[in-house]
Amino acid sequence: MTAMPMTDAPAPASGSRPLTRVLIANRGEIALRVIRACRDLGLASVAVYTAADARSAYVELADDAYRLExxxxxxxxLSIPALLAIAHRAGADAVHPGYGYLAESGEFAAAVTAAGLTWVGPSESAITALGDKTGARAVAEAVGAPIARGSAGAVDGVEEALRIAEEIGFPVAVKAVHGGGGRGFRTAADARELPTAFEAASREAAAAFGRGECLIEQQIVAPRHIETQCLADAHGTVRVLSTRDCSLQRRNQKVVEEAPAPGLTAEQEQVLAEASASILSHVGYVGAATCEFLLGADGRLSFMEANARIQVEHTVTEEVTGVDLVAWQLRIAAGERLPEAFPAPRGHAFQFRINAEDPAGGFFPSTGTITACREPAGPGVRMDSGVTEGFHVGTDFDPMLAKLVVTGEDREAALARSRRALDEYRLEGVATLLPLHRALVDAPAFAGSGHTVHTRWLEEDFMPGWTASLTPAEQNGAAAPAEDVEVVVEVDGHRLTVCVPAALAAPPAPERRRSRRISRRGTTVAQDISGLTAPMQGTIVAVDVSPGDRVSAGDRLAVIEAMKMEQPLKAPQDAVVKSVAVAAGAGVRSGDMLIEFED
Structure with missing residues (x-):
């Protein structure tokens, strides 16, 4: 395809220029999303990929593609030299970072600019000002945005953390100064929990962002997570397009998002818009940004952080405003001015993250090959997907496979369409969050008019009483029958689905929606009684026991990192540790013996 500069863009601002060929420094569904925006604007796209992604849709649909060795x-x-080398080799004149860690890297932004390329994102100075939570907090204070009590900056160790926590009062939140995406975040209800929380947050932050500094803030109990989607151009204009609610989370990772945020008062919306615009204007921000807030049960708002990139959940804002946010990132990078106003939000949209995780097994990442994939469609249904049948899900990258986005004329209509779309969705070969999503859209606290969920609701209130093996009727209190499986039969040409005892099914039916399989609850993974084995390939980041230790069922024995997430490995039973075969930093494969128990 021959790319042409954007014909409808005015003369670029100082330091900007028309774009023709964009390198996308990311993979999967976000790479495909940027490729489509480039195509709509008449720009050529250049993809980068590894061997695992060679047959991915984004690689095939890009105008050009280069392998990362x-x-x-x-x-x-995450290799800046490798990405820039390909950008020059491919003749790209711009780099779009997607929404990976490099999207918020001032170093990457500076390197792209120094290489003579256009950076599709905010400047290095704006990223630096907002890229760590200490700086963002200082900016928020400077413009009078609402903030929670906390440390002035990074905390120098556990002792200082304990002192500050006593001053501001428990419970507290420990947050990585650098980075985002829920990594490097822990909470502590009291002084006993704080050392472990601080250690875990620091370790995870260092692994994810290369720096382990953390700050302490007073935790807002049972808050909602509210965001604003913003755009800012190089001419000093900031527009706040819509709010979002991202309160359905586990381990500070979002599961479902929606726009606009339900139940906000006009005053709260005004505070959110004014605070967001002031924060971004203060640092001379250019590009797409998200400002994140907590909304307490008492109605008070507290600024958390600003994300200097397009967010995973940008889709719901696009659906209710009709604005192509990724296209506007590119248009802004070329110097275009924002319009006087964007359309007001209309209707309601939900996004469901289709992650390769087992919700019935402690959200443990799942690997394998996708053996069947049928995505939903129809009115109000959008799929942002990076996988197809035959795709292999490994451990090196984030577990998100796709995003299902559903829109309706109001929240109730969007929920009804969500139920239909989730019913249609078939994805087999790896465990996913689909069974959980199907249950959530019928949960009264979330789907009801009261909307009483908060950021801990999913983990603390919903998950303890939920198992993936139950049908919606059983979730509402009906007794579950003995182990059954679904079998499809034909009677006089009439296709029927019937449940039969598992022993009569030969071979057992593949796992489908509402199949009655035994679900793992209470421990992170099923383990042999002789010891604890690695549930998947990964890196051991902590070992908590030594030979001779006596442990109880559910005690944390070690922590493994896989798919950019830490997972606790717990004792399956009361036991005495006989030997420990690994140490922190060791790489392990699925099935490797980690900790052996005495007979």
């Missing part, structure tokens, strides 16, 4: 994220998608 190396293994693992650090040598491929």
């Amino acid at each position: 190396g293994t693992g994220p650090q040598e491929t998608f």
